[in-house]
Amino acid sequence: MSLRDILISQIRAQGPMRLDDYMSTCLLHPEHGYYTTRTPFGAAGDFITAPEISQMFGELIGLALAQTWLEQGAPKPFTLAELGPGRGTLMADVLRAAKRVDGFVEAAEITLLEASPALRAVQADTLANHEPHWIDTITALPEQPTYLIANEFFDALPIRQFVRDGSRWRERQVGVAEDALVFGLGPAQPQPALAHRLEDTKDGDLIEDCAAAAPALATICDRIAAHGGASLIFDYGDWRTLGDTLQALQDHAPADPLDAPGHADLTAHVDFEALLGAVTVCTASRITPQGLFLERLGITQRAQALAKTLSGAALESHIAAHRRLTHPQEMGNLFKTFGIVPKGATMLPGLEI
Numbered sequence: 001m002s003l004r005d006i007l008i009s010q011i012r013a014q015g016p017m018r019l020d021d022y023m024s025t026c027l028l029h030p031e032h033g034y035y036t037t038r039t040p041f042g043a044a045g046d047f048i049t050a051p052e053i054s055q056m057f058g059e060l061i062g063l064a065l066a067q068t069w070l071e072q073g074a075p076k077p078f079t080l081a082e083l084g085p086g087r088g089t090l091m092a093d094v095l096r097a098a099k100r101v102d103g104f105v106e107a108a109e110i111t112l113l114e115a116s117p118a119l120r121a122v123q124a125d126t127l128a129n130h131e132p133h134w135i136d137t138i139t140a141l142p143e144q145p146t147y148l149i150a151n152e153f154f155d156a157l158p159i160r161q162f163v164r165d166g167s168r169w170r171e172r173q174v175g176v177a178e179d180a181l182v183f184g185l186g187p188a189q190p191q192p193a194l195a196h197r198l199e200d201t202k203d204g205d206l207i208e209d210c211a212a213a214a215p216a217l218a219t220i221c222d223r224i225a226a227h228g229g230a231s232l233i234f235d236y237g238d239w240r241t242l243g244d245t246l247q248a249l250q251d252h253a254p255a256d257p258l259d260a261p262g263h264a265d266l267t268a269h270v271d272f273e274a275l276l277g278a279v280t281v282c283t284a285s286r287i288t289p290q291g292l293f294l295e296r297l298g299i300t301q302r303a304q305a306l307a308k309t310l311s312g313a314a315l316e317s318h319i320a321a322h323r324r325l326t327h328p329q330e331m332g333n334l335f336k337t338f339g340i341v342p343k344g345a346t347m348l349p350g351l352e353i
Helices: 003-014 019-028 055-071 089-098 117-126 192-199 213-229 272-274 290-296 299-307 312-326
Strands: 079-081 106-115 133-135 145-150 159-163 167-175 180-189 204-211 229-238 248-249 254-257 265-267 280-282 335-344
Touching: 003 019, 003 180, 019 159, 019 167, 019 265, 055 145, 055 229, 055 290, 055 299, 055 312, 079 089, 079 192, 089 106, 089 117, 089 145, 089 335, 117 167, 145 213, 159 192, 192 290, 213 229, 213 272, 213 335, 229 272, 254 280, 272 335, 290 299, 290 312, 290 335
Parallel strands: 079 106, 079 145, 106 133, 145 229
Antiparallel strands: 159 167, 159 204, 167 180, 229 335, 248 254, 248 265, 280 335
């Protein structure tokens, strides 16, 4: 039985499904989930993330984290963590670049949050020389100095969607009509947690809520506040989201989120206002466009140095990669980053408080 058939059967038996439950099932179903059955990254997958575009992305992050580690007294040992590490490419680039900083790699205990058995196997191969350790929840992060990266992690957390109806909200749900999965709306109900959104919306407006995002970041902040460290978060979104940003991607092309459950990646824009609301015990930087952050760290100079060893198609690909990561019309403005450090500590390079 396909995941589509399973979902239709479940909805017919139990009623319409909340969107966050639908997303979780599509992505993490033990037999048919998108992340549990495949390795979706790279040219052969469904999408390409920044680390897969160019080694420069991970190299600059590695040096930024290592510099911050030095400024905080070079604690040993420490957790070097990544949430949703894909094929392990970013962590491998971070470690390769950070070897230049004496003692950093030797003191690092590599910790990866990954739900997919298929991706864990790939990560184990990519990082075989570094003895990575996997965790199932953010709360399992070790109680010690923590330097953490999350690239396109928060956009994959399940969301709920609500349509305003007067001073109440109707929740968008997944139902069944004529053997097909369809969207519908539940009854109008009060949503106290959304009271602040009455000030910037009107009847018929759709907003999104990601209940898991803020607690996840709060846990990261607790570790950093208690033990030292830093975090770099990269994702796409806006300061306060408005409208339907749910999207499905299959074979590098947009798809209908309800068409092929388990066969397409499902994501939504990050609400950075809601996410940064979780930063109370640490200091967060300003939200910074990814392109500006990378330029501040010297990506153009690094690109020019690498270009000297390239020619022909390899050089053209390298130039295109630099543009894709930094240009405002590509990933440069769409993707944002911010850093977190303990109160009173120096902010990560490339970011401003």
